[in-house]
Amino acid sequence: MELTLAIIITVVGASTPILIAALGELVVERSGVLNLGVEGMMLIGAIAGFVVQFHTGNPYLALLCGAAAGMAASLIFGFLTLSLSANQTATGLALTIFGTGFSALAGSSYSARPVSLMQPLFPSDLSAHPIARVIFGYSFPVYFSFIMVVAIWYFLHKTRAGLILRAVGENDQSAHSIGYSVIGVRYMAVMFGGAMAGIAGACFPLLLTPQWAERMTAGRGWIAVALVVFASWKPFRLLGGAYLFGLVMTMELYAKAGSGPLSAVPSELWAALPYIATVAVLVLISLRRDASTNAPACLGKPFLPAN
Amino acid sequence: MQFRLEKRREPSRLMSYATPFAAVLLTMVLGAVVFSLIGYNGIGAVREIFLTPLTNPYKWQDLGIKAAPLIIIGTGLSIAYRANVWNIGAEGQYVMGGLAGTGIALLTYGMTGWWVLPLMVLAGILGGMAYAAIPAFLRTKLNVNEILTSLMLTYASVQLIYYLIRAPWKDPMGMGFPQTRLFSEAARLPTIIPGTIVHLGVPIAIIVGLIAWFIMTRSVFGYRMRVVGAAPHAARYGGFSENKTIWLAMLVSGGLAGLAGVLEVAGPFQRMVPGFPTNYGFTAIIVAFLGRLNPLGVILAGIVLAITFVGGEVAQTTIGLPNAATGIFQAMMLFFLLAGDILIKYRLRRVSPQPSVGAA
Secondary structure, three states, X not given: OHHHHHHHHHHHHHHHHHHHHHHHHHHHHHOOOOOOOHHHHHHHHXXXXXXXXXXXXXXXXXXXXHHHHHHHHHHHHHHHHHHOOOOHHHHHHHHHHHHHHHHHHHOOXXXXXXXXXXXXXXXXXOOOOHXXXXXXXXXXXXXXXXXXXXXXXXXXXXXXXXXXXXXXXXXXXXXXXXXXXXXXXXXXXXXXXXXXXXXXXXXXXXXXXXXXXXXXXXXXHHHHHHHHHHOOOOHHHHHHHXXXXXHHHHHHHHHHHOOOHHHHOOHHHHHHHHHHHHHHHHHHHHHOOOOHHHOOOOOOOOOOOOO | OEEEEEEOOOOOHHHHHHHHHHHHHHHHHHHHHHXXXXXXXXXXXXXXXXXXXXXXXXXXXXXXXHHHHHHHHHHHHHHHHHOOOOOOXXXXXXXXXHHHHHHHHHHOOOOOOOXXXXXXXXXXXXXXXXXXXXXXHHHHHHOOOHHHHHHHHHHHHHHHHHHHHHXXXXXXXXXXXXXXXXXXXXXXXXXXXXOOOOEOHHHHHHHHHHHHHHHHHHOHHHHHHHHHHHOHHHHHHOOOOHHHHHHHHHHHHHHHHHHHHHHHHHHHHOOOOOOOOOOHHHHHHHHHHHOOOOHHHHHHHHHHHXXXXXXXXXXXXXXXXXXXXXXXXXXXXXXXXHHHOHHHHEEEEEEOOOOOOOOO
8 A cells, every 4th residue: 555655646747747848738738839859858847946946945936947948949949930930840859959058058066966855735734644644735836736737728629719729730721821920929939838848847856856968858758758659649638648657767766776576687788668658659649540630730841821 | 120021932952052061150159148148158058069070180089970870860760750660769770670680699709700790780671670660660550650669669778778788688797787798809899990989880871871871862762752742642643652652761761770779789889788879860850850851961960960960079178168069069050950941931021011091
């Protein structure tokens, strides 16, 4: 019982940053833009969050600054791909290379300096009982990620703004001809995606390992991009996908701790498993008949008004 | 005074060749400004990173051996990207090439003979090809995006190194270090200039680049790659199968990344160590773009990126600039290059504000 609860709590911690980053990317892709720079924006958010937490000890300010840093990074991508219609694939890759270098440079004087982890949101009396802890024992980003799943679903399907965003992603020329600013909508979406990636990155020092390590997001940003495909661009499926990956990563942690049946397999295989699982999941999703029909029709294509 | 973008009738060749140079120059100028603003010696950083490796003859050999893998991998990637096949897992294919070569070196340990090294090279190429075949298969059979699969396989390949050198391939006399034994003489890449570290991989890189240039400009294969990338519909009418092109692009880029991997493990490393993946596979993406996806351009771009690597190490020791600064300079180059792309299709035209008719 104790172990099950501990596992659930670890899974939630591992899944949260992936879910937040993937939700941001989902909105970006729904507007017709493919930003492959999630990993880079997460690293920039991670170092910004770490530095603020280190100097102020205020995790909410750290999350906010992580969001701002991620958003600033996304503007580089937005300017190049939207204003200058540069190749989205190449620009996203460049953003990841930049984020890796930038975070390593900014963090070079902070290695091996610990920060404190973010405290649970609710008072500890509420989570005294083990079962209650599974519900009330988490810090703010966990609840934020759940709220955002519902909020993004509601935004996309129940609001006028969401309809416009989807229209821009499905048929940019029509959206343009009836008077919507395709580029404007896409800028907003890209900035939202950047903020979410920044928050997701800041979760690493605040929720998972309370220190700065170069490349600490370890490819989670790429997994988030893959999850959007896996989820067929639907927020609730993203929730399921992120938790599936959280479970796989938690198995790795328990295998490395070196006890029980999991440790019979080489630890390197466990470490490789999330990436192999991503490939497997992409294969599975491709076998479904509706797989590619769900992709936003304008995904990855630069917008140039016809007239 | 106002400027307006105006579509060119044809893409500008001049701009296509001029923008990479402009991107490097802009990186040097703005890099100096940015690094000064954040409290480093900006001018010193640019001088050490971009100029010292060229002016100091002792650094030329370093330039050669850093440029070689970048050119070899960048050449393969430029061919794949030409065909719109986005292999971004060259780092993983490089690792698999290195591992395949290591496997042969360990199997033939203690043997002598001229055939050991060619066998390793062959294994390395095949290792890289085999690893690139996975995303190629998934893309052609199941329409799975090759960007994500090739990248995910890179992360997995690094874990395979860790496993092999921790357990089955571990050096029995390595005092517990996770690494293989030092390769025997026959499995080491010879140096070609006595007294330096310049190994056989350097001329191989130049030859690979020249052959690729010849093939891309003078053969049906090259024509096929260029047509499929530039005009997929026309290519289909012309009878070029898309799947076959994807396979060719992945196998060529994977095989060359594997070649770079085996040359690297047999040359500078001479054993497999945890630090073998050195991001050449990712940096080669910048090399391919900066070289305008043209094999001759890739040779030049490979040298430019090698300069920043060598210069980054110089700046670390001389002015205490963290090594991560190199990555920022490299990313800046790519950003400026991509931003400059718009000048190929558009021209900047000055428009004088027109006096409106109703005024006066």
